[in-house]
Amino acid sequence: MNRPRLIVFGRYPRPGKTKTRLIPALGPAGAASLQRRLTEGIIDDARRCAGLTGAQIIFCHDGGDRQKIQRWLDDGNIAPVPQVTGGLGHRMLTAINSAFDQGASRVVLVGTDIPGLTSEIMCEALDRLKEHDLVLGPSTDGGYWLIGMSSPVNLFDGIVWSGPDVLADTLALAGRKRMKPCLLAPLRDLDTPDDLDREVGRQSPPSPYLSVIIPTLNEDRHIARTIRAAASPDAQIIVSDGGSTDRTVAIARAHGARIVTGQRGRAGQQNRGAAAAGGEVLLFLHADTRMPLHYEDHIFDTLMDRRTVLGAFRFATDLHTPAMRTIAFFTNLRAGRLKLPYGDQGLFMRRADFNRFGGFPETAIAEDLYLVRKMARNGRIALAPAAAVTSGRRWQRLGPVRTTLVNTIIAVGCLAGVPPERLAPLYRLPAQSIKP
Missing domain, CATH: 3.90.550.10 (Spore Coat Polysaccharide Biosynthesis Protein SpsA; Chain A)
Structure with missing residues (x-):
């Protein structure tokens, strides 16, 4: 040769x-x-x-x-x-x-x-x-x-x-x-x-690798722990609040988070947080979800694959009952096989891809599902090997079987084209104060 x-x-x-x-x-x-x-x-x-x-x-x-x-x-x-x-x-x-x-x-x-x-x-x-x-x-x-x-x-x-x-x-x-x-x-x-x-030609402090965006509404019991678990030299923390009346904003600010405020609604709150973000990569994190150790390394390695447009962590809760272990197993099976991770798994993506696909659609519910499906049509959805741990409070309040049934009905309905506004009461009425 x-x-x-x-x-x-x-x-x-x-x-x-x-x-x-x-x-x-x-x-x-x-x-x-x-x-x-x-x-x-x-x-x-x-x-x-x-x-x-x-x-x-x-x-x-x-x-x-x-x-x-x-x-x-x-x-x-x-x-x-x-x-x-x-x-x-x-x-x-x-x-x-x-x-x-x-x-x-x-x-x-x-x-x-x-x-x-x-x-x-x-x-x-x-x-x-x-x-x-x-x-x-x-x-x-x-x-x-x-x-x-x-x-x-x-x-x-x-x-x-x-x-x-x-x-x-x-x-x-x-x-x-x-x-x-x-x-x-x-x-x-x-x-x-x-x-x-x-x-x-850097004239100001460099942008972080990662922006962690947390939508909140009256989350003063969980926000400090969530921020501490996400704190990293590579990350800026942005709390996008939807009008909390408790100490959520004060606690988040005391823990070093940047605060963005606006109208209530998780999709809109996450989009406002993304607009304020400086990171090359965006991580959307629920206020009651804790990141695993060295989570930023998992994000970096997952996105080294240029074909990957969106990643998520494996699912786990802080409830360790047999029922919840079974739910976690099938949730991870769904996320891996069907490429359908949900927002409580910590969705992450390059900021350029997030902007290219228009961000979260501002629907009444299931904004994460709609964004994941849109991005899956344009690239690879990948799961990081570590688990994000979400509070089991909703499963405790509604019961694991009923909560899983409600989530399944909502997901199937959205995928079948049912307007999100018609499905929203299924999610909100049983647990109105649980999520923004």
Whole structure:
């Protein structure tokens, strides 16, 4: 296979494990999301370059597996290859030698931390290798972000990768091996908060990765616990209140939530909360539902699949009776098999998708069901492996059998086209003060 090879050398994004020096500024999931966007941009540029040059693209990754990489990048034309263990130099040398062993005519390896890297630069590097043995893309910190070779040569042993002389030492080693180098224009890495300020032009605190939107109406018994369970460096909490007359708003504000107020109605309240949100991802959470530990990691991993337009957590309640365990089992079966999670499972989605599909329809009831069905027609509905725990108060008040029957009648009626206004009394009359 006498084709040039483009190797994108990167990581599978994982909160807390990726772009760790940016965590103080962006939060663990926010830093991982930035890594994801940078990598996707480099991959897109590599695709454009490959279309012009006929190069084969290899994503040489640290972390993740073939299935995760493919569901993320969603392209059968990009070959995912895990990096070998060992130091950075050994890993790059192995990737480059492997490309030449497979018949590549020229090899260019690029990192994923360079916002200024473009398809034109990649193509230029491949073109320069027709006349040079070595091409390097210098970074302003003394390293390099691109290395290209016309034949396999070890320029990696003895390099102190964390030092300021990586480029100079590599050029000196190339000189001793009588290689003819070519330097591209220098670019900057994006590794630290100072780099973020300079490259992104951030003038104010960065947006959070996640906005948690909680509609409330007289929820002073539950709201504090719900907010505490959702608190995260990656999340802003927005309480969208529908006119509470108890201490709900005061308690939420004391726990650091942003307050949005307006007319009562869960759909409208959630839409108002979404309009005030700054997060890349929205999580809609009932006021009596508690998130599991590290819930933001589950959200991040679920949405790494580009096909997924909406996710939810598994269902559980704080009642541990045999009847409730049976209800939870069949609820999760319905959510998984029929792709019909409900709002008390914590619905989450990218803000762009939420806006694209018009948000929650402002119906009397079942706004979650209507939104899920609309989004399911345009993408994948996924369940996170952990459970959100909802208060069992409604099942206690109405009884598990009657509550399940009412919920089923409402869902079937909505799916059959019965106007929500006709079904609303079934939900509201037995438990008027339970939900907004």
